[in-house]
Amino acid sequence: MTSIAIPPGMPQYDDVPRFDVAQVRADFPILSREINGHPLVYLDSANTSHKPRQVLDVLDEHYARHNANVSRSVHTLGTEATEAYEGARAKVAAFINAPSPDEVVFTKNSTEAINIVAYAFSNASLRPDADPRFRLGPGDEVVISEMEHHSNIVPWQLLCERTGATLRWFPVTDQGRLDESGLDDLVTERTKIVSLVHVSNILGTVNATSRITARVREVGALLLLDCSQSVPHLPMDVVDLDADYIVFTGHKMLAPTGIGVLWGRAELLAAMPPVFGGGSMIETVTMARSTFAAPPARFEAGTPPIAEAVALGAAVDYLNGIGMRAIQWHEKELTAYALDALGTVPDLRIFGPTVPVGRGGTISFALGDVHPHDVGQVLDSLGVQVRVGHHCAKPVCSRFGVPAMTRASFYLYTTTEEIDSLVTGLEQVRKVFD
Structure with missing residues (x-):
């Protein structure tokens, strides 16, 4: 490993794993x-x-030898592509310690993943029979922070505009940390969802979320964490993290652009209405109405980013190897x-x-x-x-x-x-x- 001179006061541990x-x-x-x-x-x-190279070679190999659409064909290429695509889902699930691969929804990126959750709230708010956890209206609140990437601000602003809910946020201290001093006044029984960055893309701050999570559970709200800057860099365990959703993106973790992940608790994904309509996300379709597939297919309408997902699986293999x-x-x-x-x-x-x-x-x-x-x-x-x-x-x-x-x-x-x-x-x- 490249020699690193550790500044005074920085602890050194003999049991820390190293690589060249x-x-x-x-x-x-x-x-x-x-x-x-x-x-x-x-x-x-x-x-x-x-x-x-290990990721680039898998991407090239998929297009050169296994290119086909997924979940549609019984021919050899279609079967190979489907197995590779679903195999990548299983690798991602294991990488974040998700209880089931079916909790992993492939998206285009973190931005799309956050928007899926926000629009699921929006769609549920139009339906009186929807799960009440997802219905928003005047008097309800969404909580974010001043530290967020625009992709974790704008979707919630738009959601609040559509539903009449109120957007509130944690401020940031002079030291670049989340100011949790007003936690109990900010996250209340009016809060429906708290959506926070796990590691700031601009300040580098790693947000310890345990106090916020405890308060979210106390008031019965949901918690989404933007893990775009943490999943590529830190060991991730969604069970231990105790969020309801996390999102992250492949291109920041050695994979191609155009592939991201929404992880959600199985029962929450099952309760969410679909956001995109089209092929592969349906159970039945008649001219009068449609019923929808179980997650994750419900949220993966149309032809997905197949090769990109397979390459994300290769990136997970590479990161696990190190x-x-x-x-x-x-x-x-x-x-x-x-x-x-x-x-x-x-x-x-x-x-x-x-x-x-x-x-x-x-x-x-x-x-x-x-x-x-x-x-x-x-x-x-x-x-x-x-x-x-x-x-x-x-x-x-x-x-x-x-x-x-x-x-x-x-x-x-x-x-x-x-x-x-x-x-x-x-x-x-x-x-x-x-």
Whole structure:
């Protein structure tokens, strides 16, 4: 493994599993690229991750030898495609310790997964015979947080507009943590669902949800967690997490774009009305009315992202081969190293937790008065790839009084040398704009 100098006070454990980062990097063809004459330094994995050969080969193999539609044919190719697709569902279920593969709904991404839940509430609100847990109207409330990605804000705003319900939210502290001081006043008997980010895509904050979960259970509401930035990086156990729904997306965990996951408790999925209508989600259809299939098929109308799901299964295999606990600790040590290294850059302000406790490997910052787009362009000229902008989290930027931030984010293939390249690049930015 790449040697990491752990800052003073950061605990070191002999029993932490390790892996060879150089060997891992050899699996990712894109990491051998040069950008503007410099070795590629990719620090934008919170945006999208790269894909190892093992995933790319499965994607190619599926299209080359097993391409067919699923759950429709009895011929050989159709059977092979269906077995691979449902096999991927089983792999994902085991990866998050879901009690049943039938609790795993394949979606396009986390955004679509959240919208499915929000529109199920909307559709149920129009039906007097619907499960009352999903019916919303004036006087009911939906609770989110100021820390959310837009995909966990806008669907709930639209839902509240459609139903007359009220949207409320947890504020964020100066340290970039959820402010739970008003928990009992915010989550009440009027609350129907609480939808929160598990790990912030902009602040890196890992939200400990136990107090919120206990309050949600106390008032009889439902809990959804956006795990887009946690499932790729942390061991995940939905039973232990005790949420009602989680969502995550494949392209942030070594899989292709176009595939995501909605996990929901079986009895909740069974009680939810469908959102999309069409092929494969039906039980029977007459000209007068239709009845619907059991989950997960009920929420997978039309031809699904078959090859992408199969490749997601391959990505799960790859991550399991390395070990999620090993990945978690690799990133924890990288984050400690990066926080220490970035602390040496004059005029650099880190947003979010400044200690490697309760935070993931995503660090957003401002460099003096230099606009993040200028920071990003200079870094790109040196081969260093970071993300700049509002990161689909404009309320967070507003909370900290900036129009945009620069963000560096890490994954299992990130090295300390790449962090050193970032720090060197930021010193170059300062020289350019001094």
